[in-house]
Amino acid sequence: QVQLVQSGAEVKKPGASVEVSCKASGYTFTNNYLHWVRQAPGQGLEWMGMINPSGGSTRYPQKFQGRVIMTRDTSTSTVYMELSSLRSGDTAIYFCARQQQWLGHFDYWGQGTLVTVSS
Amino acid sequence: DIQMTQSPSTLSASVGDRVTITCRASQSITSWLAWYQQKPGKAPNLLIYKASSLESGVPSRFSGSGAGTEFTLTISSLQPNDFATYYCQQYYSYPWTFGQGTKVEI
Numbered sequence: 001q002v003q004l005v006q007s008g009a010e011v012k013k014p015g016a017s018v019e020v021s022c023k024a025s026g027y028t029f030t031n032n033y034l035h036w037v038r039q040a041p042g043q044g045l046e047w048m049g050m051i052n053p054s055g056g057s058t059r060y061p062q063k064f065q066g067r068v069i070m071t072r073d074t075s076t077s078t079v080y081m082e083l084s085s086l087r088s089g090d091t092a093i094y095f096c097a098r099q100q101q102w103l104g105h106f107d108y109w110g111q112g113t114l115v116t117v118s119s
Numbered sequence: 120d121i122q123m124t125q126s127p128s129t130l131s132a133s134v135g136d137r138v139t140i141t142c143r144a145s146q147s148i149t150s151w152l153a154w155y156q157q158k159p160g161k162a163p164n165l166l167i168y169k170a171s172s173l174e175s176g177v178p179s180r181f182s183g184s185g186a187g188t189e190f191t192l193t194i195s196s197l198q199p200n201d202f203a204t205y206y207c208q209q210y211y212s213y214p215w216t217f218g219q220g221t222k223v224e225i
Binding site for chain 2: 035044045046047059095112
């Protein structure tokens with residue numbers, strides 16, 4: 001069965017960077033794009049970007065350009081999301097999500113990783 | 120960016136009620152719209168994709184309709200397990216965007 005398992009909670013100081021991982025299993029890793037979505041406490045869902053595990057190409061929204069980097073390791077079927085220059089507004093749960101191969105919606109999600117930014 | 124606007128933001132309903140949530144896009148997204156259900160502390164769960172296709176395993180009381188800029192999610196007979204927050208999402212063009220959510224409460 002398809003599973004996306006994320007790394008554990010993080011506490012970071014303002015200005016620092018955080019890296020969250022998402023390990024995929026149960027399907028061919030390179031067949032589906034993987035995305036990152038975050039949710040601030042009590043707020044809605046915000047798309048942070050995507051990576052093509054096959055070639056490593058990425059796409060980020062303007063809001064996160066220059067602050068986010070998504071990478072992948074095909075040997076371990078894992079994608080990584082690094083967010084730098086953290087501020088309190090980055091406190092959120094970060095989810096990875098698999099894009100359905102042909103139609104584009106998110107058919108599987110990771111369990112989420114809480115990142116807390118606090119001095 | 121395409122703005123997605125859901126209404127209402129909160130909906131009070133009872134078990135057995137028919138519930139409709141609306142999602143409007145700021146420009147046409149044809150049928151590239153998904154609906155997700157989210158419960159507290161959990162990841163979102165896919166209900167509907169391509170505006171009206173029911174995801175496998177999702178109860179048939181959930182249905183989606185619409186095209187272009189206006190879409191609806193309908194729950195034909197609300198069950199206790201359906202009290203949650205619902206989000207629409209467009210995947211017509213980047214950046215992909217979500218509605219602000221509709222909380223369905225008792």
